[in-house]
Amino acid sequence: MDEHKTLEKLLRMGKITRREFLARASALSLAAALPSGLMAAKARAATPKKGGRLRIGSPGAQTSDSLDTATITNLVPETLSWMLRNCLVEIDHRSKAIPELAESWESTPDAKQWHFKLRKGVEFHNGKPFAAEDVIFSINHHRGKDSKSPAKVIVEPIVEIKADDKYSVTITLREGNADFPYLMSDYHLAIVPDGTQGAAWEKGIGTGGYILKSWEPGVRSFATRNPNYWKAGRAHFDEVEMIGINDPNTRTSALKTGEVDVIPRCDRKTVHLLQRSPNIQIVETNGTKHFTIPMRSDLKPYSDNNVRLALKHAVDREHLLKTVLRGHGIIGNDHPISPANRYFAADLPQRGYDPDKARFYMQKAGLTDHVFNLHTADAAFPGAVDVAILYKEHAAKAGINIKIVKEPNDGYWSDVWLKKEWCFSYWWGRPTEDWMFSTTYAADSNWNESFWKNERFNQLLVAARAELDEQKRREMYVEMQQLCRDDGGSVIPVFPSDILAASSRLKFENVAANIEMDGCKLPERWWFES
Numbered sequence: 001m002d003e004h005k006t007l008e009k010l011l012r013m014g015k016i017t018r019r020e021f022l023a024r025a026s027a028l029s030l031a032a033a034l035p036s037g038l039m040a041a042k043a044r045a046a047t048p049k050k051g052g053r054l055r056i057g058s059p060g061a062q063t064s065d066s067l068d069t070a071t072i073t074n075l076v077p078e079t080l081s082w083m084l085r086n087c088l089v090e091i092d093h094r095s096k097a098i099p100e101l102a103e104s105w106e107s108t109p110d111a112k113q114w115h116f117k118l119r120k121g122v123e124f125h126n127g128k129p130f131a132a133e134d135v136i137f138s139i140n141h142h143r144g145k146d147s148k149s150p151a152k153v154i155v156e157p158i159v160e161i162k163a164d165d166k167y168s169v170t171i172t173l174r175e176g177n178a179d180f181p182y183l184m185s186d187y188h189l190a191i192v193p194d195g196t197q198g199a200a201w202e203k204g205i206g207t208g209g210y211i212l213k214s215w216e217p218g219v220r221s222f223a224t225r226n227p228n229y230w231k232a233g234r235a236h237f238d239e240v241e242m243i244g245i246n247d248p249n250t251r252t253s254a255l256k257t258g259e260v261d262v263i264p265r266c267d268r269k270t271v272h273l274l275q276r277s278p279n280i281q282i283v284e285t286n287g288t289k290h291f292t293i294p295m296r297s298d299l300k301p302y303s304d305n306n307v308r309l310a311l312k313h314a315v316d317r318e319h320l321l322k323t324v325l326r327g328h329g330i331i332g333n334d335h336p337i338s339p340a341n342r343y344f345a346a347d348l349p350q351r352g353y354d355p356d357k358a359r360f361y362m363q364k365a366g367l368t369d370h371v372f373n374l375h376t377a378d379a380a381f382p383g384a385v386d387v388a389i390l391y392k393e394h395a396a397k398a399g400i401n402i403k404i405v406k407e408p409n410d411g412y413w414s415d416v417w418l419k420k421e422w423c424f425s426y427w428w429g430r431p432t433e434d435w436m437f438s439t440t441y442a443a444d445s446n447w448n449e450s451f452w453k454n455e456r457f458n459q460l461l462v463a464a465r466a467e468l469d470e471q472k473r474r475e476m477y478v479e480m481q482q483l484c485r486d487d488g489g490s491v492i493p494v495f496p497s498d499i500l501a502a503s504s505r506l507k508f509e510n511v512a513a514n515i516e517m518d519g520c521k522l523p524e525r526w527w528f529e530s
Contacts, residue, residue: 056241061246075520115169132164287498
């Protein structure tokens with residue numbers, strides 16, 4: 001094993017920090033081998049070529065899928081929507097917010113008011129000129145009193161949104177938010193024509209690189225290149241066909257037989273077999289996705305932090321990474337911020353497997369004879385049941401008795417998550433610390449899955465959100481990560497890699513790690529070699 005692979009292994013095991021990795025890799029003149037998100041495949045710089053039909057075999061397809069931006073929840077409609085539409089802001093491969101339909105933006109000193117200058121000369125697929133009215137409508141679509149949009153929590157702080165003129169809008173917030181432009185990159189906030197309603201949503205009218213020709217939810221979509229696309233050097237394919245294939249074995253077979261050109265969410269058990277094929281490339285990224293095992297910290301016995309600490313020390317993270325993830329991921333440290341985030345606490349000591357400490361804390365709680373019910377199903381994430389079985393074995397060495405309660409996959413998210421006292425969950429993560437913390441750790445969040453309330457954490461959350469001084473902000477977010485690790489109600493053992501397999505004919509420059517499939521923008525950013 002060469003020195004670079006050794007460093008990568010140490011980083012995944014948590015033996016060195018990201019900062020140490022970069023320093024040592026740089027000394028080896030290998031720092032460039034680590035694009036944002038710890039991408040395993042090297043960037044393929046080349047001159048993009050136009051042409052061809054891209055065929056994607058993707059999971060995350062249901063017959064109930066819709067292109068209404070307020071209802072999108074699965075990978076297929078999410079990817080399709082971004083083929084057809086644009087947001088005000090885009091996240092690049094460095095996890096930075098860059099202009100998309102917004103040409104530029106600026107804020108008042110308190111970060112409460114944001115002024116977005118819009119691009120001129122952009123048209124929707126139906127010929128309507130893009131303007132401020134479309135931005136206002138698209139954002140307000142998620143703000144209504146009865147809105148059930150997943151983006152409602154993002155736009156809830158908006159007090160007012162108004163047009164300054166045809167090509168600029170001002171958004172006023174209830175409180176300052178230095179990360180607000182990042183929020184405008186959320187796929188639910190894609191811009192659609194003013195007045196879109198009813199059946200018009202399913203036409204997918206947008207300003208994006210492709211025009212929808214047919215759409216059968218849960219089955220197939222077909223789109224062609226937008227000849228008037230406003231982005232230079234994007235949307236290279238003549239046609240894009242997306243086929244819903246939820247079964248991983250069927251997806252793999254479709255790629256191997258040439259029925260599709262790319263598949264996301266490769267089965268980790270067969271990745272090594274795909275790597276042997278000269279016609280297939282593996283693209284692996286470590287972004288912000290993570291597995292969580294939240295405890296209801298509002299209920300006994302999980303309201304006792306001694307119990308929470310005991311259970312955090314009772315899991316062998318390295319073993320989970322090696323066996324369940326087959327080494328494809330990074331060890332977690334019981335907080336949701338990854339090395340791909342801007343304010344990742346690289347110097348925060350890594351929690352390891354320590355049965356003696358686990359036993360110590362459980363004895364302090366006086367619950368050495370307690371049976372802990374751990375509710376699980378592979379609906380939480382692929383391999384969740386395997387993780388539970390291994391966790392039970394790890395904890396037994398500390399004298400902790402975990403009883404695995406296998407729940408039905410059907411109805412897991414409605415009947416188990418946010419209801420049972422201890423269960424499994426996962427998160428894609430978010431591009432910014434505030435977005436992630438506000439979504440699932442803020443005391444008043446609807447998705448606070450561990451029902452954790454820490455006064456100091458919530459004070460810092462508000463303060464850091466509006467803080468414009470980078471150093472002060474970093475210090476706040478580092479402390480918040482430590483509070484999650486040492487007091488929070490979730491065990492966060494690993495950050496799994498996103499693994500994509502594709503035809504070797506497909507080329508790309510840099511791969512974003514904020515969401516799988518190159519930020520769900522693979523159809524816009526990739527091309528065929530010939």
